[in-house]
Structure formats: C-alpha cells, structure tokens
Amino acid sequence: MPAHPSRPWKEVVADKLTADRAKIPEHWRLSADVIAAAKTRKQIAGDFVEGLLDSETRHVTSADAPDLVAAIANGSLTAVQVVTAYCKRAAFAHQLSNLLLEIGFDTALARANELDDYFKTNNKLIGPLHGLPVTLKDQFHVKSLETSMGFVGWIGTFEGKKGTGKEKKLESQVIRELWSLGAIPIGKAPETNNNILGYTWNPYNQRLSSGGSSGGEGVMQALRGSAFGLGTDIGGSVSMPASFQGLFSIKPSSGRISFRDVANTGPGQQVMPTTVGIMSRSVGTLKLVFKSLLTTEPWLRDPNTLPIPWRVEKEYDAEKEHDYKPAFGFMANDGVVTPHPPISRALGIVKRALEESGYQLIDWVPPSNNESAQIHGPIAxxxxxxxxxxxxxxxGEPIVPEIDNVFPGGKLRQPMPLPEYEQVVLHMKDFRNRYNDYWMSSAQNTHTGRPVEAVISPVTPYAGILPGKFQYSPYTSSLNVLDLPSVVIPVTFADKAVDKLDPNYAPLTEKDRVNMALYDAEAHDGAPAAVQLFGRRWDDERVLSMAQLIADALEKYNRKHGGQP
Structure with a gap:
C-alpha cells in the first residue's frame, strides 16, 4: 500500500524547483522581463529564442548532429564548446517552458572535458556520438540524477522507494550505451502535464499542447536544447510530440533498442511493450543514433533485445538503385476519422512530391483502426x-486531467479478468496476421511486383491540439498494436488562410463528425503539420531510408513549388 504523505506535496515540489534553479549558472539566467515577454507571445521557437543567444551558441546549436561530430573530429570544435552551447540553450529553454525535471550541466561539462582529453591524447573520437549532448524523457535512469517520471512521490526516492541503495546510482542500459558511444546526457524532460513543472505548451503556438506523453522532450528538441532526444512510446508518445513540434522521430519495432532498467508504468505488461524512441531535426541524426546504439550489441546485456545488428542490405540508396523506384502505400484517412485540413494538405504535398519524383503510391485500406482501438486500451x-x-x-498530489479517465472519480478500477485479457491478445494476433496478409497482397498493385516498402499516413488528425481536445489516437496506437516501426516527417505549418474546411466535407463516422468539430483554423494557425511513414515489423533500417527519400523529395518539391499544393 502507498505510504501516508509525510509532507504536503506542494512543499516537496517547491524544494525541488528551488534546487533545480540553483543548478543554472547565474550568467545563464534570463531576466524576469524576458520570461514575461515569452509568456505573451504566440511563438517562442525560432526567432525569439535565437535572439536571446550569442553568435557562438547559435552557430553550434544550429548544426545537425552528424555535422557536429565531424567538426569535433576535424578539430574545428571541441566537446566542451558543443556541450556548453547546448547546456546554455537548454537552460534558456527550461526557463521559457519549464522543460527540465533534472539538470546535469556540471557532470556533462566534466564529461566533455574528459572527451577532449581523450581526443588530444589519441587523435580519434571515443565513438560515433562523441560530444553530442542528449536530453531524455524522465524515465531513463542516469547516475547523479533522480528519476521521478513527474510523480511528486518519487522525488528523493528510487521509483517511489527509499533506502534501496539505487538512488542516483542505477543507470539504464541505453544510457550506458550512449556514454560508451560518446553522447553526453545534460538533463531530463517531463511528461506533458505533471504537478512538478505544470503544463508543457507548444513553442510554435503557446495556446496548443506539446502532445503526450514525451511532450517535454518534444519541446526541448523544438527549442534545440540538445542534439537529439530520447522518449518512450506505447501509443504514439514519441510520434505525436514530434509531429506537433515539427520534428523527425522514430518509434522502432520492439526489441531493437534496450529498455532494460528504464522506469515505466505497467512494467509487467510485455504483450505490447513500451519502446524507446528518438527525436531529432533530421533523418540523418535518427539513423546515426539508432545505428550507433546497435553497434554496442545491446542483446548481450539485455535478453529482451533482439540480436539484430544494423542491416546494410535493408537500406535503400537512391544513387545505387536508380533503376528501382519503391512503391508506397498512401492512407489519406483510415475510414474512421478524417484528418483536419492542415494534415490533409501536408499529406497532399507529400503525395505530389513523390509522384513528381516518379514514385508510385497506392491507396492503403488495411484492416480497420476500429479493431486496433479495441485492442490497444485493454492491453495497455x-x-x-x-x-x-x-x-x-x-x-497526495491530484490526478492530472489527462488521466482522469483512467481513474474515474479518483478511484482505482478493477483489472480485466485474465480470460478476457487473453481474448484481447488473441484478437491482436489475428489482427496482426490479417494486416500482414493485406500488406503482402499489395504486390498485386505495384509496378515493382513487390509489396509496398512503407506506408504514408497521418500521425494524428491534428496540427497541434488545444488541451483537453484530443479525441483520436489510432493512427499511432495501431502501430503499437502491430509493432511496426514508424518515422515522423515534418512537412509544413497550419495556415488559417489556406486550411479551411472543405464545404463538401461529409463525416465518415460519428467519431469523424465529433473530431472535425474540434477544428479551429485560427487556434491551430502556425502549428507544424507532419506525416508518418511506417514499415513492416523489424524493418527499421529500410523505413529510415524511405524517410530520407521522402525528405529529399519534399526538399526538391519545395524548391520548385514553395510547399504549396
């Protein structure tokens, strides 16, 4: 049974926030006027935050991760320069948006000095992520830092327990791997809403949510507070924040990245495992981090990680394979809920960009997401x-509104009887089999004679959401049910002058009618609009290659058309 609170929860939070503020160097603290000005603005990503930075910090943090590693390797930058710039920017991001539950700038800079000494002595990098600062959703254990997951009762403990000897000492396996590769954790970000830091708003439109549940990490990446970030995903918790913040992300198939010693809710549920996801500003960074993690052979230390190294044969190289044009599935909607106008426009841009580059797209009408919704909730x-x-x-903290439905009336619900649970699992197995059969049958409609390589679809129906107005998640949660890898690709931004509801719109279903009624062109104006690309199970390498192909096609299209329909 839970312990009786020994102190009022607000006192615990106040002490925690005071301790965190003390970890920000005085010369990195923003004035009250700047913070107040930020709260009055619609958008703080981009020009506003850039205008607060010195030229060196802007220069370093504007570079993509692979370019930073190359600059450290050729001696034009040091790890200390890179880590200092990102820690400063992360400090600014935190003060503007309440983004860090844990701050580790001092240990990060000490590690950067060690890496610079190693480079001077050995004239080589310690690993492929040498000197890259990383921030993490606060589920990953990092030595010298706490892990609260946003629970007030976990502050000062190890996952809610005292006296375990593990407080600030245990490290998640993926963190140990990142250290060995040269990456440097600098801080940990919160759930989108929690009683420690409050609500995390979208930096492109501060009336909108950052998305859940890895929303804090999504905002940190949007404000460029680290070179890349890690989150966790069991229903779109990496993909949705990435799409709402205009980021690239990958939710891998389960078993590719180690989840050992990562704090989690429902840790005994392994039928539909939570996965580690990566967020960044390019497909190249996603590939660099994912590929680097696999070089550590994580399966040797985690029996739940598959012994599958990075597979070059699964990659697609447009230059080497110029005679082969892969075919894509294209899902404009899932037959249940129509995307809001900004997302439909983003999908149209991607479709035209690929068609102009000579790629075939076929309509994707798989087994219904109504089924995946019946499976996901009961299992999760x-x-x-x-x-x-x-x-x-x-x-004794209050339950945040986002999970009121999980604990109706503030009470614990009875668990599902095991026989009923097993029936849901059997439904999941059957759904996966039928979905795979449909995928394989697509070969009948492609010019390649092969099944589609990957499928383009909405991430959610939304370009950002107003808090409490999120109604439909199966575009992403279905991929957790199916355990398919997915990559989010930013495309454009919502534009109230363009993204108007089609006068001929007719609801597909009652869910669609309710969901479309939530669209407000004025409220969503300026929010990023993205798509996702998903592939077959454990085909993560190919999905990343296909995502790069789409990013290249979009760049070519935008040069020609300016991103317009």
Missing part, C-alpha cells in the same frame, strides 16, 4: 494501472 490499461495510482497516492 487492462490491469487498471495500480502502480501509477499508488505512485500518485505516495504524495
């Missing part, structure tokens, strides 16, 4: 989420 929350409930009860 079939136990009633008692561990999350107990973590909340530890401090």
């Amino acid at each position: 929350r079939g136990d009633g989420c008692p561990d999350a409930y107990e973590a909340i009860q530890l401090s």
Whole structure:
C-alpha cells in the first residue's frame, strides 16, 4: 500500500524547483522581463529564442548532429564548446517552458572535458556520438540524477522507494550505451502535464499542447536544447510530440533498442511493450543514433533485445538503385476519422512530391483502426494501472486531467479478468496476421511486383491540439498494436488562410463528425503539420531510408513549388 504523505506535496515540489534553479549558472539566467515577454507571445521557437543567444551558441546549436561530430573530429570544435552551447540553450529553454525535471550541466561539462582529453591524447573520437549532448524523457535512469517520471512521490526516492541503495546510482542500459558511444546526457524532460513543472505548451503556438506523453522532450528538441532526444512510446508518445513540434522521430519495432532498467508504468505488461524512441531535426541524426546504439550489441546485456545488428542490405540508396523506384502505400484517412485540413494538405504535398519524383503510391485500406482501438486500451490499461495510482497516492498530489479517465472519480478500477485479457491478445494476433496478409497482397498493385516498402499516413488528425481536445489516437496506437516501426516527417505549418474546411466535407463516422468539430483554423494557425511513414515489423533500417527519400523529395518539391499544393 502507498505510504501516508509525510509532507504536503506542494512543499516537496517547491524544494525541488528551488534546487533545480540553483543548478543554472547565474550568467545563464534570463531576466524576469524576458520570461514575461515569452509568456505573451504566440511563438517562442525560432526567432525569439535565437535572439536571446550569442553568435557562438547559435552557430553550434544550429548544426545537425552528424555535422557536429565531424567538426569535433576535424578539430574545428571541441566537446566542451558543443556541450556548453547546448547546456546554455537548454537552460534558456527550461526557463521559457519549464522543460527540465533534472539538470546535469556540471557532470556533462566534466564529461566533455574528459572527451577532449581523450581526443588530444589519441587523435580519434571515443565513438560515433562523441560530444553530442542528449536530453531524455524522465524515465531513463542516469547516475547523479533522480528519476521521478513527474510523480511528486518519487522525488528523493528510487521509483517511489527509499533506502534501496539505487538512488542516483542505477543507470539504464541505453544510457550506458550512449556514454560508451560518446553522447553526453545534460538533463531530463517531463511528461506533458505533471504537478512538478505544470503544463508543457507548444513553442510554435503557446495556446496548443506539446502532445503526450514525451511532450517535454518534444519541446526541448523544438527549442534545440540538445542534439537529439530520447522518449518512450506505447501509443504514439514519441510520434505525436514530434509531429506537433515539427520534428523527425522514430518509434522502432520492439526489441531493437534496450529498455532494460528504464522506469515505466505497467512494467509487467510485455504483450505490447513500451519502446524507446528518438527525436531529432533530421533523418540523418535518427539513423546515426539508432545505428550507433546497435553497434554496442545491446542483446548481450539485455535478453529482451533482439540480436539484430544494423542491416546494410535493408537500406535503400537512391544513387545505387536508380533503376528501382519503391512503391508506397498512401492512407489519406483510415475510414474512421478524417484528418483536419492542415494534415490533409501536408499529406497532399507529400503525395505530389513523390509522384513528381516518379514514385508510385497506392491507396492503403488495411484492416480497420476500429479493431486496433479495441485492442490497444485493454492491453495497455487492462490491469487498471495500480502502480501509477499508488505512485500518485505516495504524495497526495491530484490526478492530472489527462488521466482522469483512467481513474474515474479518483478511484482505482478493477483489472480485466485474465480470460478476457487473453481474448484481447488473441484478437491482436489475428489482427496482426490479417494486416500482414493485406500488406503482402499489395504486390498485386505495384509496378515493382513487390509489396509496398512503407506506408504514408497521418500521425494524428491534428496540427497541434488545444488541451483537453484530443479525441483520436489510432493512427499511432495501431502501430503499437502491430509493432511496426514508424518515422515522423515534418512537412509544413497550419495556415488559417489556406486550411479551411472543405464545404463538401461529409463525416465518415460519428467519431469523424465529433473530431472535425474540434477544428479551429485560427487556434491551430502556425502549428507544424507532419506525416508518418511506417514499415513492416523489424524493418527499421529500410523505413529510415524511405524517410530520407521522402525528405529529399519534399526538399526538391519545395524548391520548385514553395510547399504549396
């Protein structure tokens, strides 16, 4: 049973925030006037935050991760320069948007000095991520930093327990791998809404949500507070924040990246595992980080990680394979909910960009997302989420509105009976089989004679959401049910002058009618609009290659058309 709170939860939070503020160097602290000005602005990403920075910080943090590694390798930058610039920018981002539950600037700079000494002595990098600062959703254990996951009752403990000897000492396996590769953790970001830091708003439109649940990391990447970020995903929790913040991301198939020693709710649920996802500003960075992690052979230390190294034969090289044009599936909608106008426009831009580059797109009408919705919820929350409930009860903090439905009336729900749960799992297995059969049958409609290489679809129906107005997640949660890898690709921004509801729009379903009624062109104006690309299970390398192909086609299209229909 949860312990009786020994102190009022607000006192615990106040002490935590005071301790965190003290970790920001005085010369990196923003004035009250700047912070107040930020709160009055619609957008703080881009020009506003850039205008607060000195030229060196802007220069370093504007570079993509592979270019930073190359600059350190040729001696034009040091790890200390890179880490200093990103720590400063992360400090600014935190003060503007409340983005860091844990701050590790001092240990990060100490590690950067070690890497510079190594480079001077050995004239080589310690690994392919040498000197790259990384921020993380606060589920990953990092030595010297706490892990609270946003639970007030976890502050000062190890996952809610005291006296374990693991506090600030245990490290998640993926963190150990990142250290060995040369990456440097500088801080940890919150869930989108929590009682420690409050609500995390979208920096492109501060009336809108950053998306859940890795929203804090999404905003950190949008404000360029680190070279790349890690989140976790069981229903779109990496993909949705990436799409709302105009980022690239990958949700890999389960078993590719180690989840060992990562804090989580529902840790015993392994039928549909939570996966580690990566967010960044380019496909190239996603590939660099994912490929580098696999070089550490994580399966040797984590029996739940598959012994699958990076597979070159799964990659696609447009220059080498210029005679082969892969075919794509294209899902304008899933037959249940129509995307809002900005997302439909983004999908149209991608479709035209690929067609102009000579790629075939075929309509994608797989087994219904109505089925995936019937599967996802019972598997993810079939136990009633008692561990999350107990973590909340530890401090007496209130339940945040986003999970009110999980604990109706503030009470714990009864778990699903095991026989019913097993029936849902059987439904999932059957759904996966039928979906795979449909995928293979697509070979009948492609000019290649092969099944489609990947499928383009909405990430969500939304270009950003107003808090409390999120209604439909199966575009992403279906991919967790199916365990398919997906990459988010930013395309454009919502434009109230362009993205108007089609006067001929007719709802596909009642869900569609309710969802489309939420669209407000004025409220969503300026929010990023993205698509996702998903592939077959454990075909992560090819999905990344296909995503780069789409990014290249979009760049070519935008040069020609300016991104317009």
